[in-house]
Amino acid sequence: MMNYVSEPSRPPAPDAVHAENVTVARGPRTVLHHLGFTVPRGQITGLLGPSGCGKSTLMRSIVGTQAKVTGTLEVLGRPAGHPTLRSRIGYVTQAPSVYDDLTVRQNLDYFAAILDPGRATAERRQDVERALTDVDLTSRADALAGNLSGGQRSRVSLAVALLGTPELLVLDEPTVGLDPVLRRDLWNLFHDLAATRGATLLVSSHVMDEAERCHRLLLMRDGRILADGTPKALRTRTGTDTVEAAFLRLVDEATAEDRTKETTR
């Protein structure tokens, strides 16, 4: 007789981000209102919406750098901002944060040393070379960061975020100012990171054609989530051909609803 030993039942890995009733105030104003959504693991989720709708504020909340966040916001199974999340998240802000008077490789060496001071030098060098290859900057590794183009500087910031092989990458408008070829290459890299390393990417943009490249979308307007789903589901739901048309239809519907509420008050 054979003994069958049942596998211990493991709870499923939590979503990369789980938000319930998340509200954020900046100064005297509430800029995010009662947001509820999830970001599944191993996929690219696009965060899209017009300028000022709250994309950066939401990203800052997720990485734990935003004050006055209320509600439930869990990231990789921990409360947002938990110290153990620091090495598990890569965050690229809109403004490239690199030192102009260091070369590209020196910038990466410096950040790699801060990220993991105990790591052996040879391993750290390997991490740096891998990150340089990821963003296609090996040929510019010895150039001063201050002598790079805007797009190249953005890619150095991205390389810094990739150093620790983070599980979650939060990228705030990473393709702004890039030419179409670089944009395409970066999107190919994002897909590669999700497919081969199982990374989760949350990428903000207000360029709607980039939405079509995401697995899932969170569409925002005025500090609220307008819609959440795959590009196909959003097109189907709104009876439109593109995510841009779907977004405009949803904005029009929401505006009409707001007006109705105002007139019935």
Ligand SMILES: Nc1ncnc2c1ncn2[C@@H]1O[C@H](COP(=O)(O)OP(=O)(O)OP(=O)(O)O)[C@@H](O)[C@H]1O
């Ligand atoms: N430091 C601040 N103090 C007070 N309000 C702020 C501050 N920074 C941003 N805001 C306000 O918060 C709201 C959301 O801004 P946020 O930068 O998150 O929008 P966004 O969607 O990322 O915009 P963009 O696409 O232009 O970067 C805006 O109304 C903005 O005016």
